[in-house]
Structure formats: C-alpha cells, structure tokens
Amino acid sequence: MRKGLFLASVLLLAVPARAAEDGGPDDPGRFRVGVNLGIVSIPRPINVEGYARLHPYIGVSGGWSTFPKFASDAILSWAGAKSDTTVSSLNRFDAWEVALRVYPLRGSFFLGVGVGQQVIDAVVTEKQTGSPIGLGGSARVDSWVITPRIGWQWVWSSGFAMGLDLGAQFVLGHTESVVIPPGTPPDVEQDVRDVVHFGSTVPLPVIRFSLGYHFG
Numbered sequence: 001m002r003k004g005l006f007l008a009s010v011l012l013l014a015v016p017a018r019a020a021e022d023g024g025p026d027d028p029g030r031f032r033v034g035v036n037l038g039i040v041s042i043p044r045p046i047n048v049e050g051y052a053r054l055h056p057y058i059g060v061s062g063g064w065s066t067f068p069k070f071a072s073d074a075i076l077s078w079a080g081a082k083s084d085t086t087v088s089s090l091n092r093f094d095a096w097e098v099a100l101r102v103y104p105l106r107g108s109f110f111l112g113v114g115v116g117q118q119v120i121d122a123v124v125t126e127k128q129t130g131s132p133i134g135l136g137g138s139a140r141v142d143s144w145v146i147t148p149r150i151g152w153q154w155v156w157s158s159g160f161a162m163g164l165d166l167g168a169q170f171v172l173g174h175t176e177s178v179v180i181p182p183g184t185p186p187d188v189e190q191d192v193r194d195v196v197h198f199g200s201t202v203p204l205p206v207i208r209f210s211l212g213y214h215f216g
Contacts, residue, residue, distance in 0.1 A: 028108045029056030032155060034214030036163055041065060042207040043075070043169070044095060049210070051153075059101035059110065059153070066094035076122065079198035085127055085187050088195075092121040092140075097147065108154050114147040118169075120199040124191040126184075137184050137192040141199030143174040147206055161214045167206040174200040 031053055038047030049063035067075055072090030097116030104111065120143075125136030149167025176196050180189050 028153070028155060029053070029103070029106045030216060031055075032214040032216030034155075034159070034161055034212050034216075036061075036063075036161060036210040036212035038065070038208050038210050040207065040209040043067070043204045044093065045071075047208060047210070049212075051212070051214070053153075053155075053214075053216070056106045057103050059103065059112075061099045061101065061114075062097070063099070063114075064094070064096045066092075072122075076195075079122075079194055079202075085185075086124050086191050087127055088122060088124045088191060090120075090122050092119050094119055095145065097145075099147070099149075101151075101153075108152045110151055110153060112149045112151060112165075112167075114149070115172075116145055116147075118143045118145050118171075118199070120195065122192075122195045124188050124195070126188050135181065135184050135188060137178070137180040137188055139179075139192045139195040139199075140177045141174055141196055142176075143199055144172045145169050146172055149206060155214050159213050159215060161210075161212040163208070163210040163212070165206065165208040165210075169204040169206050171200055171203075176200060 033052045036049040036051055041047040044065035044067045046068060047063060047065040049061050051059065051061040053059045069090055075093055076088045076090055095116055095118040097114040099112055099114030101110040101112040103109065121140040123136060123138045147167050147169045149165050151163060151165035153163045155161045178192060178196060180192060
C-alpha cells in the first residue's frame with residue numbers, strides 16, 4: 001500500500017515537469033518578464049503592456065492604451081456627444097497605467113489594481129447648410145483613474161503567454177478644459193458637456209484578452 005502511494009506521488013510530480021518539456025503550461029510562479037498585446041480590449045482597443053512576475057505571489061505591469069480616431073463614432077455615441085444636428089470628432093482617448101497583481105494561490109489567477117491617467121479630447125461643431133464650417137466647441141478632460149480587476153495569466157514553457165482581465169475603471173479626480181464660444185448653439189454646448197461628463201464621471205468596464213511572450 002505504501003509503495004503504491006509513493007509511486008502515485010512520483011507520477012503526479014512528474015506530470016507537470018513532462019508537460020513543461022512538451023511545451024505545456026509552465027510553473028506560473030517563476031520569475032518572468034514579458035510583453036502582452038491586447039487582442040480584445042475594452043474600452044480602448046489598442047493595448048500594450050509590459051509585465052513582470054517578481055515573486056510567486058506578486059506581479060507588476062505598466063501599460064498604454066488608446067482608441068483609434070477613425071473609429072471615434074462608437075465612443076462619442078457611447079458618451080452621448082453625437083446628435084442629428086452636430087458633428088463630433090475625437091482627437092484623443094488614451095490612458096497609461098501601472099498595476100499590481102497578487103496571486104493568492106501562486107497560480108495563474110490574480111487579484112489586481114491599476115492606477116493611471118486617462119485623456120479624452122473632442123471637438124463638436126454644428127451642421128450648417130451652405131456653410132463649410134459651423135459654430136463649435138471643444139473639451140479636454142484629464143482624469144486620474146483606478147481599476148480594480150481579477151484575471152488569469154497563463155504562461156507556457158515556450159514563453160507564449162495568454163491573459164484575461166475583467167474589471168472596472170473609476171475616476172478619482174480630473175481637470176477639464178472647455179471652450180464654448182459666445183453664440184454656440186445649445187445642442188453643440190450640450191454635446192461638449194456630455195464629453196466632460198463621460199471623461200470625469202462615467203465608470204467604464206474593463207475587459208481584455210491578451211497574447212504575449214515572456215522571458216525567464
């Protein structure tokens with residue numbers, strides 16, 4: 001009986017090592033440094049992150065994300081800054097972040113929190129028949145944000161990495177710069193105010209599926 005238990009224990013210990021040799025999941029707690037690229041990323045679809053697993057229970061990261069200008073209609077509609085009588089354009093919607101991850105089980109699952117700064121900059125003009133340029137206003141909001149999250153970071157022995165993060169971004173404080181010239185139509189002014197409200201108040205969902213490569 002004791003001999004059988006001993007052999008079973010040896011086999012259980014050998015399986016992870018063999019899996020790593022065959023390119024399977026690596027020891028998640030070992031020291032690694034790498035880069036993760038967001039394949040699916042909300043609220044900003046372009047996302048790049050540098051990552052380090054410093055300790056079996058601790059990881060840190062720093063990242064940058066942005067929303068491409070050519071796809072700005074989606075985020076401006078979300079902010080409520082588009083209407084039938086105005087034209088809105090997004091100059092910037094990006095953010096940087098540093099984050100701490102705690103791996104309570106020493107595995108791939110983590111609890112994390114990130115802090116950083118978000119910038120949203122938009123221009124709203126009025127549609128005018130027969131006039132190439134309508135009356136308009138602009139708004140820029142610089143916000144300090146915090147993002148609690150949960151997630152999983154898997155790494156294979158080859159260095160290939162895959163991650164999934166779920167969380168929410170909250171605004172801690174902000175500064176705003178609003179330009180509304182005299183005579184600006186009420187609908188344009190309201191759309192500008194909606195941009196400020198979106199950048200300074202609205203919590204945003206954070207969802208990211210990433211692929212990367214980690215050295216170590």
